[in-house]
Amino acid sequence: EKKKKAQLLSCIQWIVCYPCVSNKVVSAGRGIFTLAVFNQGDFVVEYRGELIDAAEAEHRRKLYHNACSIFMFDFIWKRKTWCIDGALEDGSFGRLVNDEHKAPNCRMKLIEAEGKPHLCVFALKEITAGTEITYDYGGKEWPWRKEVGHLDFFPMNWCQGLKPIHLDILITMKSSLS
Numbered sequence: 001e002k003k004k005k006a007q008l009l010s011c012i013q014w015i016v017c018y019p020c021v022s023n024k025v026v027s028a029g030r031g032i033f034t035l036a037v038f039n040q041g042d043f044v045v046e047y048r049g050e051l052i053d054a055a056e057a058e059h060r061r062k063l064y065h066n067a068c069s070i071f072m073f074d075f076i077w078k079r080k081t082w083c084i085d086g087a088l089e090d091g092s093f094g095r096l097v098n099d100e101h102k103a104p105n106c107r108m109k110l111i112e113a114e115g116k117p118h119l120c121v122f123a124l125k126e127i128t129a130g131t132e133i134t135y136d137y138g139g140k141e142w143p144w145r146k147e148v149g150h151l152d153f154f155p156m157n158w159c160q161g162l163k164p165i166h167l168d169i170l171i172t173m174k175s176s177l178s
């Protein structure tokens with residue numbers, strides 16, 4: 001168990017954040033690139049933030065600018081909608097991983113640890129050093145997939161009314177990831 005936890009922590013330190021220039025759309029903003037090799041199935045990074053319920057998430061979406069709402073990750077856990085609010089610039093990397101729906105190298109999974117849900121990114125295949133970490137944000141027609149190019153061109157409030165994401169794999173772990 002200790003070894004597993006140490007591995008998870010060191011994985012996180014292998015990741016570095018650069019302004020994103022490698023994405024097809026230059027204005028993807030920041031992206032997360034790995035400095036080390038990840039193998040298929042490896043834990044890569046956690047999408048960290050504040051765990052809130054659906055009512056609080058709805059309330060915050062009304063208050064937040066789109067640029068903050070985009071960091072609110074809705075998901076279903078124990079038959080209810082929950083949200084990890086990653087709007088705060090807390091220096092964590094998971095919230096900065098960009099979307100890739102055609103050939104993502106990672107996927108998001110829901111992990112339950114010590115009775116709480118955690119959103120964790122796992123490698124779908126071997127990822128070589130220097131590669132941008134990406135996962136598929138899910139079903140929505142995200143504006144950048146239409147290659148619009150910049151957040152300023154996105155319609156107002158397009159973040160509101162997004163459907164929660166069903167993450168189909170649930171792993172239960174005893175120890176916390178933090």
Ligand SMILES: C[S@@+](CC[C@H](N)C(=O)[O-])C[C@H]1O[C@@H](n2cnc3c(N)ncnc32)[C@H](O)[C@@H]1O
Nearest residue numbers: 025027028029030070095096097098099144151
């Ligand atoms: C959760 S944030 C990811 C981190 C973001 N790149 C940043 O710099 O803060 C989601 C935002 O990143 C941008 N983004 C994510 N994936 C993208 C992609 N494939 N192409 C263009 N922009 C993308 C969009 O502006 C989106 O609103």
